[in-house]
Amino acid sequence: MRGVALWFFASAVVYVTLGMLFGIWMSASHDHTLAPAHGHLNLVGWATMALFGVYYHVVPAAAQSPLAKVHFALSTLAVWFMFPGIILAIQGQTEILAIIGSFAALLSMLTFLFVVLRTRAALA
Numbered sequence: 001m002r003g004v005a006l007w008f009f010a011s012a013v014v015y016v017t018l019g020m021l022f023g024i025w026m027s028a029s030h031d032h033t034l035a036p037a038h039g040h041l042n043l044v045g046w047a048t049m050a051l052f053g054v055y056y057h058v059v060p061a062a063a064q065s066p067l068a069k070v071h072f073a074l075s076t077l078a079v080w081f082m083f084p085g086i087i088l089a090i091q092g093q094t095e096i097l098a099i100i101g102s103f104a105a106l107l108s109m110l111t112f113l114f115v116v117l118r119t120r121a122a123l124a
């Protein structure tokens, strides 16, 4: 694994490590209030980004496109805004970070859809 595929996969492993530590902290403190932030860090940060990494590894032609880097940037932005954003939203402080993170996640997935279809068309 190398390039964008590795960036996605390595980031995903970092996020799930943080997500697990956060889960252990929630369990130990018997305070599950922030469980949605933990769930999103693990599902958007780990599961989704690891899948992207596997795709770019299996389809190296897709990883060559500059759009793959845009896709990585958007996914990273999504996790970085969504995790603290959900915490702040649950605490009743502000929803703006969660909103930015959500739209970055959506844009990231639409970029991925475009990459998948364009690569498919180029290889067909």
Ligand code: HEM
Pocket (backbone or CB within 6 Å): 016, 019, 020, 021, 023, 024, 026, 027, 032, 035, 036, 037, 038, 039, 040, 042, 043, 046, 047
């Ligand atoms: C060391 C590993 C982990 C620990 C200690 C842990 C702990 C927890 C705890 C205490 C809760 C709250 C449960 C409740 O209040 O009902 C929770 C919820 C959740 N966890 Fe984990 N977790 C771990 C790993 C993961 C992983 C790897 C994933 C996903 C790939 C994940 C996904 C979720 C989801 C989706 C929820 C529900 C969130 C919600 O209710 O909004 N967890 N976890």
